Amino acid sequence: MRQVETQVLVIGGGATGTGIIRDLAMRGLDAILVEKRDLAHGTTGRYHGLLHSGGRYAVKDPQAAAECIQENQILRRIMPHCIEDTGGFFVTTPWDAPDYSDEFVAGCQQAHIPVEEISIGHMLRQEPFLNPKISRCFRVPDGTADSFLAARANVESARQHGAQVWTYHQVINLLKQGDRIVGARCHDLVNDEQVTVHAQMVVNAAGAWAGLIAATAGLQVPVRCGKGTMVAMHHRLVGTVVNRCRPSADGDVIVPTHTVAVIGTTDEKVDDPERFAVEPWEIRLMLEEGDRLVPGIKDMRVLRVWAGVRPLYEASPAETTSDRDVRRSHMLLDHETRDGMVGMVTMIGGKWTTYRLMAQETVDRVCEKLGCDRTCRTHLESISDAESAYYHRLAAPLARVEDEATYSQLVCECELATREQIERAIVEGEARTIDDIRRDTRLGMGTCQGGFCTYRAVGLWHQLRRPPVAETNVALRDFLQERWKGLLPALAGQQMRQERFNEMIYLNLLNADHLVGEQASRLGCVMYETEAASGEVHED
Numbered sequence: 001m002r003q004v005e006t007q008v009l010v011i012g013g014g015a016t017g018t019g020i021i022r023d024l025a026m027r028g029l030d031a032i033l034v035e036k037r038d039l040a041h042g043t044t045g046r047y048h049g050l051l052h053s054g055g056r057y058a059v060k061d062p063q064a065a066a067e068c069i070q071e072n073q074i075l076r077r078i079m080p081h082c083i084e085d086t087g088g089f090f091v092t093t094p095w096d097a098p099d100y101s102d103e104f105v106a107g108c109q110q111a112h113i114p115v116e117e118i119s120i121g122h123m124l125r126q127e128p129f130l131n132p133k134i135s136r137c138f139r140v141p142d143g144t145a146d147s148f149l150a151a152r153a154n155v156e157s158a159r160q161h162g163a164q165v166w167t168y169h170q171v172i173n174l175l176k177q178g179d180r181i182v183g184a185r186c187h188d189l190v191n192d193e194q195v196t197v198h199a200q201m202v203v204n205a206a207g208a209w210a211g212l213i214a215a216t217a218g219l220q221v222p223v224r225c226g227k228g229t230m231v232a233m234h235h236r237l238v239g240t241v242v243n244r245c246r247p248s249a250d251g252d253v254i255v256p257t258h259t260v261a262v263i264g265t266t267d268e269k270v271d272d273p274e275r276f277a278v279e280p281w282e283i284r285l286m287l288e289e290g291d292r293l294v295p296g297i298k299d300m301r302v303l304r305v306w307a308g309v310r311p312l313y314e315a316s317p318a319e320t321t322s323d324r325d326v327r328r329s330h331m332l333l334d335h336e337t338r339d340g341m342v343g344m345v346t347m348i349g350g351k352w353t354t355y356r357l358m359a360q361e362t363v364d365r366v367c368e369k370l371g372c373d374r375t376c377r378t379h380l381e382s383i384s385d386a387e388s389a390y391y392h393r394l395a396a397p398l399a400r401v402e403d404e405a406t407y408s409q410l411v412c413e414c415e416l417a418t419r420e421q422i423e424r425a426i427v428e429g430e431a432r433t434i435d436d437i438r439r440d441t442r443l444g445m446g447t448c449q450g451g452f453c454t455y456r457a458v459g460l461w462h463q464l465r466r467p468p469v470a471e472t473n474v475a476l477r478d479f480l481q482e483r484w485k486g487l488l489p490a491l492a493g494q495q496m497r498q499e500r501f502n503e504m505i506y507l508n509l510l511n512a513d514h515l516v517g518e519q520a521s522r523l524g525c526v527m528y529e530t531e532a533a534s535g536e537v538h539e540d
């Protein structure tokens with residue numbers, strides 16, 4: 001068993017953990033982050049993609065609204081290449097109470113969120129597919145963010161400052177000596193070996209899994225797992241984030257992200273952050289609500305669906321009446337003052353948009369506990385380098401391919417991922433699965449959902465890594481299964497035809513199901529449960 005020592009061990013490679021490791025490293029602390037899968041494997045890689053202006057919380061949660069606009073402005077400054085400056089609308093549809101819009105404007109003004117009412121004509125010139133029956137439209141500085149890119153950018157910056165980040169290292173249990181947490185025992189999933197990390201402080205940033213981590217040391221962290229389902233439409237039907245101007249409810253936002261538009265989301269309590277169903281009623285509801293914003297959307301082509309789990313801290317059951325009432329803002333749990341257990345803090349809740357602030361508060365407390373006085377600089381120093389110091393633009397990948405004349409080198413035509421990018425992810429990156437390459441390059445995320453690029457990427461993988469053939473076959477099957485996971489719950493129409501075609505390529509022509517090797521690896525995906533298995537009955 002490997003034994004390693006560090007000052008601070010961070011558990012979880014989502015937005016929170018990667019933000020924390022950067023902050024720790026920038027303050028000169030010796031730190032290691034362990035993530036059980038790839039970076040952004042958890043909620044961070046399954047979220048809606050919205051860089052909140054705070055407008056969504058302006059009426060109900062002024063503190064969250066103020067945090068969002070403050071962090072929105074900081075993230076635009078420090079990591080513009082991870083953000084698209086789409087802007088956002090809050091619109092009053094015929095189904096929304098007209099009075100809410102005045103409360104909304106007052107809330108925005110109080111939280112210092114820039115808000116401006118624009119005419120419906122102006123709105124329709126910018127977004128012609130929006131419902132012409134919308135009666136009011138307010139512009140706010142919402143944006144969209146690429147959480148995969150942001151997690152990697154934070155980790156690269158942390159490494160440049162001396163931190164270590166280990167993916168595919170799963171914490172099995174915390175190490176306890178008396179009333180002190182002294183590290184964690186991890187399983188290196190790739191090499192199948194145990195690693196013990198001894199640390200002066202442990203930071204539990206495992207999101208919806210934080211309660212499970214704490215429980216291994218007998219600590220209770222009540223997490224309410226609030227599942228949200230999102231539906232990605234085949235086209236980017238809006239270029240602006242469009243929110244309903246009403247109290248938060250299911251299906252009230254459409255987010256344009258890269259080449260698609262994503263309708264979201266629901267909020268359903270689930271018991272397990274890893275195993276849950278995407279229910280047919282959720283998809284229907286998203287399409288129906290989306291149709292109120294963009295008439296006709298419910299009959300358009302659905303690309304795929306996915307779901308993530310909100311790590312909602314549940315202070316006490318008496319405080320809440322429904323999932324949406326649980327406080328969205330983050331919570332730092334100091335297990336020394338809370339449970340008499342020295343050596344660990346848990347950061348839980350919050351939003352992607354506020355991850356940097358959550359990291360700052362966590363590291364402030366860690367420094368206090370370790371007795372070092374070092375101030376945060378993550379809001380001052382840019383993560384983007386000089387070349388990438390601009391917002392992401394939708395047209396940028398196409399412009400790059402045209403500049404470099406690499407049309408003939410495209411591995412993934414839908415997402416314009418070139419051979420050079422895929423090779424770099426395989427050779428220089430940390431990809432352990434084809435799905436990790438997807439997170440690095442957007443391989444397989446477009447219209448054909450991997451139909452044409454999967455076999456090419458797997459070919460390059462085999463050529464460059466030279467694993468035994470059986471391993472390559474399993475890597476292929478794992479990725480096909482992962483794509484199938486998000487297609488299956490919503491398969492219909494054109495996408496069904498596309499998938500039938502993919503099936504003929506992989507199962508009929510390449511015989512992928514019967515090639516030598518295991519059916520799936522332990523790094524493969526966990527499929528969504530079927531409706532029946534989830535035990536829920538919905539009458540709709």
Ligand SMILES: Cc1cc2nc3c(=O)[nH]c(=O)nc-3n(C[C@H](O)[C@H](O)[C@H](O)COP(=O)(O)OP(=O)(O)OC[C@H]3O[C@@H](n4cnc5c(N)ncnc54)[C@H](O)[C@@H]3O)c2cc1C
Pocket residue numbers: 011012013014015016017034035036037038039040041042043044045046047048049050051052169170171172205206207208209213226227228229265307308309310311349350351352353354
């Ligand atoms: C449906 C939905 C939509 C959302 N939309 C938005 C949005 O549009 N804008 C916004 O700002 N916020 C949004 N959020 C909130 C935001 O996504 C989350 O608050 C944020 O991503 C949480 O990040 P995290 O790092 O705390 O958790 P996670 O990203 O879940 O990271 C925790 C990590 O811990 C790892 N882990 C778990 N167990 C172990 C173990 N034993 N050992 C090692 N590692 C382990 C997991 O693999 C995971 O990668 C949304 C959330 C949901 C659910």
